[in-house]
Amino acid sequence: MTNRDTASFRAATLDQPLALDSGRALAGVEIAYETYGTLNAARDNAVLVFHALTGDQFVASTHPVTGKPGWWERMVGPGRPIDTERYHVICANVLGSCMGSTGPASMAADGQRHAMRFPVITVRDMVRAQVALLDHLGIGVLHAVVGGSMGGMQALCFAANWPQRTARVLAVATTARHSAQNIAFHEVGRQAIMADPAWNGGDYYGGASPDKGLSVARMAAHITYLSEAGLTEKFGRRLQARGDGQPGAKSFGFDADFQVESYLRHQGISFTDRFDANSYLYITRAMDYFDLAEEAGGRLADAFAAAGNTRFCLVSFDTDWLYTTADMREVVHALNAVAAPVSFVELSAPYGHDSFLLDVPALDRVVRGFIG
Template sequence: MEAAIEEAPFDGLADAERKALARCRHAVLGADRPLRLDCGVELGPYRVAYQTYGTLNADKSNAVLICHALTLDQFVAEEHPVTGKEGWWDSLVGPGKVLDPARYFIICINVLGGCMGTTGPLALDASGQPWNLRFPVVTVADMVRTQAALLDHLGIPDLFCVIGGSMGGMQVLEWAASYPARVFSAVPIACAARHSAQNIAFHEVGRQAIMADPEWKGGDYRQHNTVPARGLSVARMTAHITYLSEQALQRKFGRALQDRDALGFGFDADFQVESYLRYQGSTFVDRFDANSYLYITRAMDYFDLAAAHGGVLANAFKGTPTRFCLFSFTSDWLFPTRESREIVHALNAAAANVSFVEVESDKGHDAFLLDEPEMFRTLAGFLKGAAAVRGLKDVP
């Protein structure tokens, strides 16, 4: 089975995707060599949207790939073209920060199946119609193959570092397993080598909320000029709870009331936490596509690195030359520390070069996106050591 997209880069796009493409780089790949997906479909040509920061040095040894999480995108360290908010990893990427564009050539790629410029269900097929649910199901491995193809296109043979959290961490692990010779160092943060039953369950609740929305129209909502806003909003609200911790919710909201002195005895947002979740849901609809949410959550659900290597996780890293540094957070119940330790044990069994830090934090899973000094100090030290081993110039 073969699949193709319309090559015209801006025709028929949703407004958010159009704004994203106008602010980032993109390449159309796969015209001569289609991408064979895990589901058996050959996809090509396909578009890859990405953003870069810094300059690639003469020997192409300073490239750092940032892999983004489920609902994030390529706009790591700049104002987002849709929301107007600062970059999602501004705390880590920027002048004088751990990932300084003056030292590294930083790349972040919108994942396959996404809605910020890279081909996904919003893309047009060969007939000029949006793929919607006819788009082939993709995996994390497919996302990484797309990224590798872009690096080939850019003439970047290997990467000094691949780093990412959550679904981004899954991509980091896939990179290390599939392209070990191209990854000098890898930093998987707050992730796991396979998606747990609990996490699959939360994703299914979100998907069912979207598909139960009457405006979803079986995935063809764009043709009906509708948006399944209520369903997508509920999906976001549900997921957002998993990104936080009980301590963080209690500290930030407790049982404080929202704009009132007494209970309303109805179903408006009596509590501040209710109002907060409703806001998170409503603003998410403005920047993310509902069908993309279905596809990307499914890609995470399918991720099982051990299953792809004979049922033994250590086999994924056998003989790896990559240097690893893993991070987990004490209050992260979405990807708890025990799952990071399983990866560390597998790396140890494969005799890999690995270090691991469990960061004390009460901020939950979202801690990897926030100002966590211990993580920053440890990461800076790891990168400095890796740069010294590689002989990377201009990295103190």
């Protein structure tokens, strides 16, 4: 928390209170964002990139807390598939997150943290805040909206609700609806956080954070981001090397004997350095609530009724068992029903859901071709 709290983020304060799907409204919303490349005189070369559950606005620049490269530098930058020499790329931290945008860790009007007083938000609320950011920035119609995973949900949500604000929609490794299994995994994570006594009903700011619970939540989620085959290829049943440099052996104890155990523990622990547990609760809840068809009265095609002139590109990965090709085909069928121009491709990649972030040259080609 400390690093995040002391980092300064570029942010816009929305002029108007943000009306939320819950019926509540949030005043003084701040949306932190980064931009790359130059907005042209016609103001029509902007690309809005949406981030995933635990992502942030640092899509193509160094993360100020971890010091790591931007999370999609392979895709966004000079000469990259989303070419910042041609496009003005905007990426905002979602509402409810913890990298400078208003969320449960932000100060409320009473000078105390929102914590669990923060309203439950939806994916549409996240997108609504970003549309307000576009208004603030004076950008009317985007060249494209782009996102993977929860970023893809935002892209589809944008298309459903603000189709006149973008010419193109690129959604990767995502779904129009969180399934029972998706909800179940998220619920495990939330229960792990709330089971941690340090969570303290969400009032832990200034004290010890529920790092153990958040770490377990991250571990459980992380398994869903990888394919079974990918885990086998990367780790199999290989044992950890011991401190003395000898090959690993079973300890007949509860240390991390297997490399996959050590990897998961590291994923869990390092996550707590950069993410707020309450934000994890709120954002997973928003994802679980996500169901574009339901918002449209039950029929997915109706969600896209006004998007018939928007160009769509949808991408799934054959080893992604979190948001599957079958999920994506439902979106394709809905778009076909409204005669929207849509291209769909299932790419073969061994990494499971995380493929959208990793070295999949075929994805680079698809994105470059679509963004143009």
